[in-house]
Amino acid sequence: MTDDDRSPEEEFQEMLRQLLGGQGGLDPEQLQALSAMGMDPAMLQSMLSRMQGAFASGSDEIDWSSAKTQALHLANQDGRGITSGSQHDLEQAFTLAALWLTEATTVSSLPTPPTVLTRGQWVEASLPVWQELAEPVANSIADALTEALQTQTPEEMRGMIAGAGRMIRTVGGTLFAAQLGNVVGRLSREVVSGGDVGIPLMPAGQASILPQNFADFGRDLEIEADQLALYLATRELAHARLFRHARWLRLHVISQVTDFARGIHVDIDALEDLASRFDPSSPHELREALESGALLPQRTEAQTAALTRLENLLATIEGWVDVVTADAASRLPAADRVAEAVRRRRAVGGPGEQAMASLVGLELRPRRLREAAAMWRAVTDAVGVGVRDSLWDYPDLMPTADDIDDPNALVARLEARARGEQPAPDAMDDALAALLRESGPPDDPPTGDDDASGPHPV
Known part of the structure; x- marks a missing residue:
């Protein structure tokens, strides 16, 4: 033929x-x-x-290069760079903020100087973390798309696509990667600093501010730019110092996020409905479904519990940052107004953050931030800065969700420890004691008399 x-x-x-x-x-x-x-x-x-x-x-791995291409395209769209004046002003703000923080916390200063970043540089630095968080969802969607399209293909046409399953999966993964890039690109036009979204996106010990977005954030606040710069620089340095001091904390946060993401499964019914009318020449409907979250079903009980744990963790971190920043920036007349503006912004989130929540199924806004900040304030007032900051030395010392609910109990334990008293046993202590009782005492080791009783038979 x-x-x-x-x-x-x-x-x-x-x-x-x-x-x-x-x-x-x-x-x-x-x-x-x-x-x-x-x-x-x-x-x-x-x-x-x-x-x-x-x-x-x-x-079969997803090619994430389209995510970077799309994100950088959006980040660099307006062509604005960093002026020498804005860079100098923010560097001066970081210098003074570092001095103020030395009085407000025992957590040590950073070994590398803070940086001012363009939106494109923020994309380059943060995209590997976003990819790590999104990959479980991308794989789930790509696998489900393959299965759904094969199911929807009529029997007489299945021979035509024999062996093309990997192509279909790659197309689905590429579309998801492009959507991730779209969302990260939009986020790059909203975030003001490296720690703005709560999770550790920057390399450990790196504090950063984006001057382009800093100007946009302060435009309608009617607050002097130098006061705004000092407050945000102080907050960013506190966030970066904490993650450098508690080196285990970054992995702890990322692990909790990825554990949540791995539990996400695609709504097969919704995907099959989409696949039944999917037109390869017009993939916009699939892109809209990916970004709207229409393919992600309601959370399971296990996911809801995982999300609650993550929210408590982020609230504990940001509550400490809020209290330390408030103490360090207390000299600023507008400190309270800036703090409230930051809290409102974190509570609502911008369009890019909302799109990320739909795409990955994860909201990164700590709902208990005020309660966590109140806990850290109570601890600071009761036992001082040094004892407060020592709670970040080891993972098992960090306050829990129960401590956010009842700060007085945490304060009582810390005060008892300062007096040299043994803390009251908690549920874990009781469980360990019960386990030891059940296992019984170990066998007595042989005594010296047993060894001297005569030669052992061979």
Whole structure:
């Protein structure tokens, strides 16, 4: 059979074999054949190089390069850079904020100087963490898309797509990666500092502010720019110092986020409904479904519990940052107004943060921030800065959700410890004691008299 005698279906099969085998691009005649079958050649060609890389490597891993490309495109869209004046002002603010923090906390200063970042630089620095958080959801969606599309394919047409499962999965993963890039790019136009969203996005010990977004944040607050810069610099330094001091804390936060994300499963019914009318030449409906969160079902009880633990952890971290920042910046006349503006902003979140919550199914706003800050204030007033900050020395010393509920009990334990008293046993202590009682005492070791009783038989 010659090439001219092949049907459109056979042409499509041949093109799939080329794509799956990494045999290069599509020639003009093949592109014309795709148009005849109702597929958008430009859309397919744009993904060709990424898909071929995945096929050639034999890997099913998602190619995240489209996320970076899209994020940087949005971050650098307006072309604004950092002026020498804004950089100098923020560097001066960081210098003074570091001196103030020395009086408000025993957590040591940072070994590297703070930086001012463009939006694009923030994308470059934070994208690896966003990718780590989003990857479990991306894999779940890509796998479910493959299964749903295969289920929706009529029996008589399944031979046409035999062997193309990896292509379908790659397309789904690439679309998700592009949406992640879109969301991170939008976030880059909202975040003011490295610790703005609560999770540790910057390398350990790195404090950063984005001058472009700093100007936007302060535009409607009617607060002097130098006071705003000093407060935000103090808060960013406190956040960065804490994560450098408690080196275990970064992994603790990231692990809790990824544990939550791994529990996310795609709503198969919603995906099958989408797959039944999916048009490869117009993937906008799939993109909208990904970003709106329509494919993510309601949380399970286990996920709700995991999210509660994460919210308590983030509230505990940011509550400490709030209290330390308030004490360090107490000289600023507008400190209370700036603090309230920051709290309101964290409580509501911007459009980019809301889009991230829909895409990954995770809200990063600590709902108990005020209660956690009240706990840290009570501890500071009762036992002082040194004892308060020592609670970050080890993971098992960090306050729990119960301590947020009842700060007085935490204060009583810390005061008793300062007096040299043994703390009252808690539920874990009681459980350990019961376990030891059940196991009984260990066997007595042989005594010296036993050894001297005579030679042992051989």
